Amino acid sequence: MSELPEVEITRRDLDKELQGKKIKTVEVVGTKKAIPAASSKKWFSDKLEGRIVRTVARRGVILVLDIGDGQDLVVDLGTYGHFRRTRPSQGAIEHTKVILTVPGRGYTQIRLIDQSSTATMRVVVRERFAALYFDESELGFDPIDDPMPWGDFGRMLAADSRTLKTILTDSKFVVGIGPVYSDEILHAALLRHDRPSNGLNTQEVRRLYRAIFETMHNAVKYRGLSLGGRTDLYGDPGRFDELIEVYGRGGERSRHGRGNVLTARVKGMTHYYCDYQV
Structure with a gap:
């Protein structure tokens, strides 16, 4: 698993870069292993495109991006998952799983990169978090x-x-x-x-x-x-x-x-x- 310091660093970086920004496009690269709960890549993209990231929080070692309407984008970084900020012009990066494009000096890409293929992203109704992951009280x-x-x-x-x-x-x-x-x-x-x-x-x-x-x-x-x-x-x-x-x-x-x-x-x-x- 990703350990606490790396997850907290990621949370702080993402909160700085994404808070208040609208997700313009979403691309799932390759298979849909990184989005196991989604019925399709299009379903996942449709759930996120146009959403504004309000905050980026952390529950244990799970990242929780508030996208409004009682829904969250929940990210488990798995063993070696991490995010990388890039420009669209930078081209392909090995082990990229998901690409979020947001405004920022033109447009900025936030890429989920994971050579272990254990990181996952899910769009979750907030009340379902405990059933899908864990009860925070535990x-x-x-x-x-x-x-x-x-x-x-x-x-x-x-x-x-x-x-x-x-x-x-x-x-x-x-x-x-x-x-x-x-x-x-x-x-x-x-x-x-x-x-x-x-x-x-x-x-x-x-x-x-x-x-x-x-x-x-x-x-x-x-x-x-x-x-x-x-x-x-x-x-x-x-x-x-x-x-x-x-x-x-x-x-x-x-x-x-x-x-x-x-x-x-x-x-x-x-x-x-x-x-x-x-």
């Missing part, structure tokens, strides 16, 4: 939009016996943390992935709390990751790759050379850590 805390007092965070940990890796990647505990950022958070907190959540002492709770919020906010500040060819709306790759300490570095030194990066299989996925995490 989501955990949001490290970007919902700063939580560390005392409350500690009580949540104390009430949960699952491992740290498990709770960090559970959207019902915390929103939008996946394999990359969970490994980076655990490394920053100097904690092992298999520690039970209710077994941390006060100092360890504080370290984990700080690591979650600092990692998420720094990732947004440095424009996220460029994994899977991801760029921001303006075609610039994220710079947080340069700050990654352990993820994807198995057998190498951690970024700042504090130790060798080890790997373990956790629920079928590779987890990266150092031996000084306890």
Whole structure:
């Protein structure tokens, strides 16, 4: 899945570029896999053309564009989906799935690009969101939009016996943390992935709390990751790759050379850590 920092960066960029603008044309490139709920490409285009984007919001890691009349354009970026602002004259871009054309110094194209073919767009009646995606009340805390007092965070940990890796990647505990950022958070907190959540002492709770919020906010500040060819709306790759300490570095030194990066299989996925995490 796309993780929270990349989705939040996309939301901010799209809100800046699309708010108050009318969608002139919509083109679905290739198959309709990116619009699974639409009966046809024409149906999807007809639903959007002429609509004005009022706001771009985020629910968990799902983007929600308010297009009026109680309807939303809902975007799930999947694994590597991202948007790119282009000019019509720029021609074809590989892995383009959907093109929205809006006014802006002539006309501007907003392209959904996805080499993993997992991103989707749906036109949804607002009341149907929970049935199609999730009930927002079931989501955990949001490290970007919902700063939580560390005392409350500690009580949540104390009430949960699952491992740290498990709770960090559970959207019902915390929103939008996946394999990359969970490994980076655990490394920053100097904690092992298999520690039970209710077994941390006060100092360890504080370290984990700080690591979650600092990692998420720094990732947004440095424009996220460029994994899977991801760029921001303006075609610039994220710079947080340069700050990654352990993820994807198995057998190498951690970024700042504090130790060798080890790997373990956790629920079928590779987890990266150092031996000084306890």
